[in-house]
Amino acid sequence: MKAPKRIVVVGGVAAGMSAASQAKRRLPSATVTVFEKGPYISYGACGMPYNLEDPERDIEDLVVLSPEKARDDRGIDLHVRHEVTEVDLEGGQVVVRDLENGADRREPFDALVIATGARAVRIPLPGMDLPGVHVLRDLMDGAAIKRILSTGPRKAVVIGAGYIGMEMAHVLTARGLKVTVLEKLPQVIPGWCSETVAVVQEELERHGVDVRTGVTVTGAEAGPDGRVAAVATDAGNFEAELVILAVGVRPNVELAAAAGLRIGETGAIWVSQTQQTSHEAVWAAGDCAEAYHRILRRNAWIPLGTTANKQGRIAGANVVGAGQRFAGIVGTAGFQVFDLEVARSGIGEDQARQEGFDPVTVTIRQRSRAHGYPGGTPIKVTLVADGPTGLLLGGELVGPEGAALRSNILATALASHMTVADLQGLDLVYAPPFAPVWDPILVAANQLIKRVGRNGK
């Protein structure tokens, strides 16, 4: 492979800036150009809910790197408010529009990295474009919500009970609003097991959140001031001066698809484990791209900031010929809701069954600290394994402390394709302030081992 002279990166948040920085560091002679549609680059989008909780903190605190610093310190040719509108693979050019003046120009590339991210789904229902109805996806969304919060609203509705919905229910309650969460499916955090769901639901209710599951939203209604005043559903109207739409995200693949790049079955841009797309001069990384899933042994689409950073780094290295491979994901994710840490890794029982496994599951409760040590709290652990083989497939943890970081044990075990017996044999840290003599993970493994077949023992 010839070293590229001109590298173009589309998108300048997590994956894009990781790719650009890595490529420039490895090949300083190359021109690395980043086009970012928005006004900000390289910000911690996942930190937005937590930032919103604190009225004193500026939303721009989340920016890790300014365009100026990217240019001056990292030597990246950086352009914010520039949208790439077309990729011409034949000609090796992108068409880019300067959003300040609307002017289009063509930029040539030897290598291209697509890091266009994902966007929040907006339900096509009447009123969903009213002032006061917001998604939380980019920093401008965060800034807009923060402005509304500063006006002292009293009631909010959060539509959707996924991670963002949970975090926003927490944050808005902490900001003093009365919060209703509306979820179409019969449970909060769809896709998680009923044992975890029960703890999360109880925590929401304990903090005064009105949780309505199995409810279909039919629209939003304006008040006399033209701003949103209520959300209409098949279970009645819910008043709100602020509505958060948190019903999921979709990958931004239009640019890639129009250029003829392969779109995977997940709907995101297909990539190999080198982050290369179906075209040899084009790489993709982050929320717009698929990620290799080590349990499923095929590509999946689970957009998360940490994956975006890793994939971006690998894409940036490979653009200049490093030949790195992304090890893949195992489905690790976590969030905080009120006093609870909630985390998972791997796949759940339902998904395991869909994938052709014959899953067995246990749920246990164990304290986070040793017997007799003050301050311990219960952790609930659910583990899923393939019954006939004993292969560990995944697990969920929920509790006030020590739940999230323990999901890393599962993440590490899953990466090695451990069995339940392997998990049971781990030499985990023991000291009374940190763990009981039988760590919650080991207690769960000790139970699950009884339910797996001979091969798994």
Place this chain on the structure above:
Amino acid sequence: MKAPKRIVVVGGVAAGMSAASQAKRRLPSATVTVFEKGPYISYGACGMPYNLEDPERDIEDLVVLSPEKARDDRGIDLHVRHEVTEVDLEGGQVVVRDLENGADRREPFDALVIATGARAVRIPLPGMDLPGVHVLRDLMDGAAIKRILSTGPRKAVVIGAGYIGMEMAHVLTARGLKVTVLEKLPQVIPGWCSETVAVVQEELERHGVDVRTGVTVTGAEAGPDGRVAAVATDAGNFEAELVILAVGVRPNVELAAAAGLRIGETGAIWVSQTQQTSHEAVWAAGDCAEAYHRILRRNAWIPLGTTANKQGRIAGANVVGAGQRFAGIVGTAGFQVFDLEVARSGIGEDQARQEGFDPVTVTIRQRSRAHGYPGGTPIKVTLVADGPTGLLLGGELVGPEGAALRSNILATALASHMTVADLQGLDLVYAPPFAPVWDPILVAANQLIKRVGRNGK
């Protein structure tokens, strides 16, 4: 193997009670007899320092199971204050002394589990038997120290700067004493890397502990009341009304050795991974026994409560024919000292070199939570790998939060014999309250990968 009718267990704390409970549960028809020399069984010895910190809590809070409950609920024939003084392997009998009346009797066994634990080293120096000089090993030691603390002593000397020394420096300071730590070696927590040591030393000093390393104790001196008043050293005298001797432990192997059982090179009772000793009817578990070390690929002696519980359970299962294997240890350990969590897994650079590896090491600092998330604190991570192969050998973590539980990532990775590249590829949990987008472990792996050979990449 014929099912044993009479199972005798020597020792009733962690390993012994785990073995007895497991054997009885699996083979209720067997008579399972436990002889425990002391008055207590099944207590959380590791919790003693933390219990001592709280003047209001009774030391007996640490007892998990009373002799009565062991008898009534678990059907174990339990005898406290009974010391086994001889094992007659030929005759299949033990000689046991009732410490209440000094009477000896013989008890036959079909299978024997030795769980005699370890004892604290007492330095043979003048004055080390004075009132006020204590080791912290069993519950009676804890009770005695607690009584002294209730009299309001002002100054304490801790001899030895290992885990127990560190925990006691913390606890005694918290109880209002002025504490001096004396360590013969040139550093606190001998065996840990200098980067971790520096943070721990600073923490001790920040809390007013007088830390003296490279100091040799020559004896203890009595005051006019006949109780200890000072510790004499080659660097002068240090006043103390309470002296904690924390210079290490030795396995209680005398009973096993006298019976002709094989003692390993470590000085502890040799066992196979089934916990069987060199005699087919005798198993050993816990602090008196060796443990298979998965990195060293041979037996080691690292006495810890969690290993004792696991080995005891396996010994108890195997006594009745379960055929289980102890997966082994990887050297995971942790402790709290003041506001610091300190933990390790695997082997350090010096030991790696002694074992014939060609180690490379990195130390990094990273915050425990995401950029812009309040309350994060620095974690220092040191990782050691074999340079030529990239095989991960171990690591240490130190910091106010999130250090201890992250050692489980290393423990799990080491159990799978991961390389640094494998570690770098882990899908660890990311959410702003729990971790930065690049977890400290990944930041360290990203650095260490640069220092390992081609095979390790």
